[in-house]
Amino acid sequence: MEYEVLKVSSKSVPTSVAGAIANVIQKQGSVELQAVGAGATNQAVKSVAIARTYLSETGMDLICTPEFFNVTIDDEDRSAIKLIVEVRK
């Protein structure tokens, strides 16, 4: 399955990312967050926690599934985390 991708960095603002998550979820039902590094992963998780509170008002219960993936940055292979975010069926 193909998901719309939101890239999250350690400098991303969680409330803004949460707004973007809520927007894509309401249109498409799922979204993929990509984070490289501990700071980025932390912001991604906070963003999902905030998006959960936004969408709980509409009766949606967001869940996420973390997976590893590999990215190449400046010719260096790095392990990164993707979080697939979707609505609990």
Add this chain to the structure above:
Amino acid sequence: MEYEVLKVSSKSVPTSVAGAIANVIQKQGSVELQAVGAGATNQAVKSVAIARTYLSETGMDLICTPEFFNVTIDDEDRSAIKLIVEVRK
């Protein structure tokens, strides 16, 4: 609902935490991870990603839901993340 709690720190070894997650999930169906700080949250997310691969072999599809909670450490209020981990129904 009450969950068994696993506290994760920035020094936790993700493969070990993943083993503990898989163990509790197989007994009780759900577990709560608690992480204070970006490094701890990162280790918690990695642990869930690894536990997903462990349990996928048994046909279980792990999901998680992040939430904020407050903890007091050395008389200081800190925001922390809990990840409720459970099997997709």
